[in-house]
Amino acid sequence: MPSILYSTTCYIKNDLYHLRICVDNNDQNSTNTQITTDSSTSIPNDITIDSIIPSLTRLHLIPVNEQKLTLVPREIILDHILSVKQTNTRLNGNRKHSSDISEINNINFTRTSSIEQSRRTSYSTLSSLISTVTVPRISTIRRPPSLARLFSIQSRRDSEAHLMHKTLVKLSYVDVSNSIRWNIKRLEIEVDTKDIADTLQLKVNLCLSTLKQRPHRLLAFVNPFGGKGRARFVYDKTVLPIFEEANIIVKSIYTQRANEAKDYLINEDLNEYDGVICVGGDGMFSELCQGLLLRTSQEAQLNINDPQVNITQPKLRIGIIPAGSTDAIVFGTTGLNDPITSTLQIIVGETLSIDIATIHNEQGFVRFMAAMLAYGFFGDIIHQSDKWRFLGPLRYDVAGFCQFILNRSYDTEVIVTLASSDSSQSTLPMSNVNHEVESSAMSDSQHLTNNTNSETIGNNQIDNTIKVLGKLVLSTSVFCKRHCEKCAERKNHNANKTNSSLEITRRGKYTTINCLNMPCRTAKSKFGISPFVHLGDGSFDVILVKRSWRTGFLRFLWQVANDSRSIENLPNVERYRVSEVVIRPIHINQKRCGNWACDGELLCGNEIKIRIHRQVLNLFASGIQFDNIEENTSKKEKQKTKCGSLFRCKKRKHCKKDINP
Numbered sequence: 001m002p003s004i005l006y007s008t009t010c011y012i013k014n015d016l017y018h019l020r021i022c023v024d025n026n027d028q029n030s031t032n033t034q035i036t037t038d039s040s041t042s043i044p045n046d047i048t049i050d051s052i053i054p055s056l057t058r059l060h061l062i063p064v065n066e067q068k069l070t071l072v073p074r075e076i077i078l079d080h081i082l083s084v085k086q087t088n089t090r091l092n093g094n095r096k097h098s099s100d101i102s103e104i105n106n107i108n109f110t111r112t113s114s115i116e117q118s119r120r121t122s123y124s125t126l127s128s129l130i131s132t133v134t135v136p137r138i139s140t141i142r143r144p145p146s147l148a149r150l151f152s153i154q155s156r157r158d159s160e161a162h163l164m165h166k167t168l169v170k171l172s173y174v175d176v177s178n179s180i181r182w183n184i185k186r187l188e189i190e191v192d193t194k195d196i197a198d199t200l201q202l203k204v205n206l207c208l209s210t211l212k213q214r215p216h217r218l219l220a221f222v223n224p225f226g227g228k229g230r231a232r233f234v235y236d237k238t239v240l241p242i243f244e245e246a247n248i249i250v251k252s253i254y255t256q257r258a259n260e261a262k263d264y265l266i267n268e269d270l271n272e273y274d275g276v277i278c279v280g281g282d283g284m285f286s287e288l289c290q291g292l293l294l295r296t297s298q299e300a301q302l303n304i305n306d307p308q309v310n311i312t313q314p315k316l317r318i319g320i321i322p323a324g325s326t327d328a329i330v331f332g333t334t335g336l337n338d339p340i341t342s343t344l345q346i347i348v349g350e351t352l353s354i355d356i357a358t359i360h361n362e363q364g365f366v367r368f369m370a371a372m373l374a375y376g377f378f379g380d381i382i383h384q385s386d387k388w389r390f391l392g393p394l395r396y397d398v399a400g401f402c403q404f405i406l407n408r409s410y411d412t413e414v415i416v417t418l419a420s421s422d423s424s425q426s427t428l429p430m431s432n433v434n435h436e437v438e439s440s441a442m443s444d445s446q447h448l449t450n451n452t453n454s455e456t457i458g459n460n461q462i463d464n465t466i467k468v469l470g471k472l473v474l475s476t477s478v479f480c481k482r483h484c485e486k487c488a489e490r491k492n493h494n495a496n497k498t499n500s501s502l503e504i505t506r507r508g509k510y511t512t513i514n515c516l517n518m519p520c521r522t523a524k525s526k527f528g529i530s531p532f533v534h535l536g537d538g539s540f541d542v543i544l545v546k547r548s549w550r551t552g553f554l555r556f557l558w559q560v561a562n563d564s565r566s567i568e569n570l571p572n573v574e575r576y577r578v579s580e581v582v583i584r585p586i587h588i589n590q591k592r593c594g595n596w597a598c599d600g601e602l603l604c605g606n607e608i609k610i611r612i613h614r615q616v617l618n619l620f621a622s623g624i625q626f627d628n629i630e631e632n633t634s635k636k637e638k639q640k641t642k643c644g645s646l647f648r649c650k651k652r653k654h655c656k657k658d659i660n661p
């Protein structure tokens with residue numbers, strides 16, 4: 001049985017409701033909880049903070065007329081309530097008039113008859129009495145009301161008038177009926193007296209004050225030049241009003257130059273804030289990430305230039321309001337790039353812990369990597385597109401096309417340290433693991449590790465072993481999603497290199513080498529480059545794309561755009577799940593060297609070392625709800641089995657005949 005903290009009756013859209021704030025002791029099946037409408041239920045006079053269990057507290061709205069279909073939700077969980085505000089006292093026109101209209105209906109005025117018209121003028125003094133009442137147009141002619149009757153109506157209206165003054169309480173809440181795209185909804189609740197409104201407001205606010213994960217003061221950086229330059233507009237018109245409605249105090253800084261946010265976060269006092277927000281793209285998020293992590297490292301007096309440094313987690317969380325060109329980080333952490341969804345996730349204090357990697361070159365620390373480091377093709381696109389900023393977001397497409405035509409490749413050595421065996425095995429559904437393959441792959445890889453001189457082993461043997469090993473490591477084809485079990489297994493804070501870590505050295509000509517800490521989904525790539533990489537499991541994916549004909553590389557790009565779930569099956573692609581990687585370009589001459597880009601920013605260095613740090617950064621985000629995507633995908637799979645193609649098959653009838661003869 002739920003314990004009721006507060007109960008009253010109210011009107012919503014002219015329907016009578018029982019409103020109750022309850023703590024549902026039985027969390028499961030809460031939606032099925034039967035709330036009795038028995039007024040004798042005992043209700044405590046005073047709610048104490050201790051009696052409120054935030055995760056079980058709910059607002060129930062039970063219509064008195066249960067038969068009536070209504071759009072008002074029967075239950076709103078406390079976590080989704082944004083604010084409750086008393087607005088004004090108003091006369092409830094519709095409901096009050098409904099009684100009067102029945103009276104007036106009986107009176108039945110008409111304007112058609114001139115006699116009646118003249119009579120009505122004699123009642124001019126009374127016209128004001130009925131002017132506020134909706135007069136139905138009736139075609140039949142009836143006698144006018146007597147004076148006595150009209151006065152009796154008016155006196156009854158006067159006596160009821162004070163009852164009709166209802167106090168309005170505006171309740172705003174998050175509508176998560178679409179689990180991916182969140183929305184804000186508002187309810188106007190009418191209660192009889194101001195006292196009831198005061199008490200309701202007080203009780204709801206008391207309950208809201210127990211939600212510890214919610215931020216109260218935020219610092220927001222808006223990049224007015226991000227994306228199509230819409231960040232300021234999105235922030236002022238859409239985001240700020242929602243923050244105000246939720247009673248969150250925000251200090252807004254509209255940046256004047258690059259790295260302003262980063263410098264602010266390193267140097268200024270941040271004690272009064274519960275989180276920082278960026279309104280812009282991935283570059284802007286990266287700035288905040290650098291600023292916060294560098295500050296924390298300084299405060300902890302870490303030697304950040306040491307590649308083996310273990311970085312510490314900042315106290316503040318980062319929220320991202322998407323207003324950039326690609327918004328890959330928002331796509332990867334909320335499922336879409338919708339400013340309202342992101343704002344609501346910040347307000348309710350959704351928290352997602354993500355891995356961050358440190359990047360070092362031969363001179364020391366370079367930067368933190370949140371999403372992706374690219375060497376070669378994608379780095380070259382960033383380098384090229386930086387010169388063509390005047391083209392806006394189109395610059396990426398133009399630069400991409402140019403790089404594709406050039407089809408450059410770079411001689412490189414890559415040393416990957418596979419994610420520690422215990423963590424990779426823990427993620428494998430054990431029934432799927434072929435133990436024989438596993439042991440042979442492991443022993444082969446040990447062999448590889450110990451024999452770095454590739455001449456001692458045939459090239460084919462190396463390739464086969466690596467393919468087996470690569471498949472083993474990636475046999476966990478599970479998406480990282482909201483409340484991800486794999487990320488929850490937080491065994492050790494940092495993915496330290498252990499003696500049992502397996503190292504593989506690869507050397508060759510590569511068109512592109514990509515390290516992905518997030519899938520990097522965008523509007524142009526539904527699954528991202530690496531769909532199964534997890535946000536907080538202490539590992540990241542390395543994708544090597546070997547030199548090939550343009551058609552080979554085009555197939556890779558096509559799969560990235562459409563369905564990259566089995567990208568490693570392409571002959572020119574290898575994928576590894578790793579905790580550490582060293583990328584060492586072998587320079588024959590300086591011009592044959594590719595560009596490095598990390599989270600959309602260019603880097604320099606001859607040799608880059610990347611090392612992952614598990615769940616060191618907290619974001620205001622919920623993670624991805626993948627059910628819908630999986631559903632869509634399985635529909636496509638069904639289609640695929642029918643006609644063998646993801647595209648609509650022109651010979652569909654023929655295909656169906658083949659399957660169902």
Ligand SMILES: Nc1ncnc2c1ncn2[C@@H]1O[C@H](COP(=O)(O)OP(=O)(O)OP(=O)(O)O)[C@@H](O)[C@H]1O
Nearest residue numbers: 226227255256257280281282283284324325326327
């Ligand atoms: N006022 C400013 N003037 C110029 N550059 C700025 C300013 N404020 C921020 N920047 C820089 O602009 C870069 C790009 O910004 P942002 O990431 O917001 O947009 P984008 O590059 O279009 O989006 P995306 O990274 O998603 O493609 C950031 O690295 C940031 O450092």
